[in-house]
Amino acid sequence: MSGHLNPPGGAYALELLDLRKRFGRSEIIRGAQLQVRAGERVALIGPNGAGKSTLFNLISGRFAPTSGEVRLHGRRIDGLPPYQINRLGLARSFQVSNLFSRLSVFENIRCALLWSMGYRYSFWHFLAGLDGLNDRVEELLEQIQLDRRRDVLAMNLTYAEARALEIGMTIASGASVILLDEPTAGMSKSETQRFIQLIRQVTEGRTLLTVEHDMGVVFGLADRIAVLVYGEVIAFDTPEAVRADARVQQAYLGSVLAEQATAGATA
Numbered sequence: 001m002s003g004h005l006n007p008p009g010g011a012y013a014l015e016l017l018d019l020r021k022r023f024g025r026s027e028i029i030r031g032a033q034l035q036v037r038a039g040e041r042v043a044l045i046g047p048n049g050a051g052k053s054t055l056f057n058l059i060s061g062r063f064a065p066t067s068g069e070v071r072l073h074g075r076r077i078d079g080l081p082p083y084q085i086n087r088l089g090l091a092r093s094f095q096v097s098n099l100f101s102r103l104s105v106f107e108n109i110r111c112a113l114l115w116s117m118g119y120r121y122s123f124w125h126f127l128a129g130l131d132g133l134n135d136r137v138e139e140l141l142e143q144i145q146l147d148r149r150r151d152v153l154a155m156n157l158t159y160a161e162a163r164a165l166e167i168g169m170t171i172a173s174g175a176s177v178i179l180l181d182e183p184t185a186g187m188s189k190s191e192t193q194r195f196i197q198l199i200r201q202v203t204e205g206r207t208l209l210t211v212e213h214d215m216g217v218v219f220g221l222a223d224r225i226a227v228l229v230y231g232e233v234i235a236f237d238t239p240e241a242v243r244a245d246a247r248v249q250q251a252y253l254g255s256v257l258a259e260q261a262t263a264g265a266t267a
């Protein structure tokens, strides 16, 4: 299962090279550039409508770019279908709504593992590996701290538990590059703090790209921050450097930090 971790092929786990996406007449992604090193945790931030979801859709294969390249460990993946990109080692978070609500936590993780194995192993290898499979499910349950909730149906989990399960299903494939879309959205402050730790642990040794609006999460999780404004990456640097960047302050961060400070003060 760890076959995808630290695969060979260049220092960059993920690269966007002059990436562009047009919808009709509007160019939404306008020459985005990004080079994410293997093992790095990157937060993608930017104002509403900047193109963050579109960028995720281009990376994960839901959309093909109009031009430019997406590279995974040096290999071009732009234009490939999502399942092939997944097979090459990039996983995007399952949404809560994609959990199998009438299956237990254990069975959900097992399904995610089977699904990823189905592509790689013949049926006979698969049968021979069933013991290993259950061990791997146990391991993942521990990692996402749901081992004691293993027999609970997904529909009966708390919101935070369901999001943890979603992350477990995302990493079950053994992917080396993980995309998460606002992983702590809708959580309380204390749940968020715990969840940041959980994400740090389960993504250890992997490359993480996460879209995030909550600056507490961004600064708690990211090694580097990429700032997307009008479809362009205007800054990509350490949290300290991005916070001090005048362009970023002006385009986005100044207003967001002020807003979140006010929200924090009134909460």
Ligand SMILES: Nc1ncnc2c1ncn2[C@@H]1O[C@H](COP(=O)(O)OP(=O)(O)OP(=O)(O)O)[C@@H](O)[C@H]1O
Pocket: 023, 028, 046, 047, 048, 049, 050, 051, 052, 053, 054, 055
């Ligand atoms: N399939 C599509 N067809 C046409 N326009 C689209 C499509 N998908 C996104 N857009 C447009 O692209 C722009 C960027 O949207 P996107 O959802 O990528 O931004 P975002 O940064 O994720 O925003 P938010 O932070 O509000 O989620 C928006 O103006 C949106 O209307």
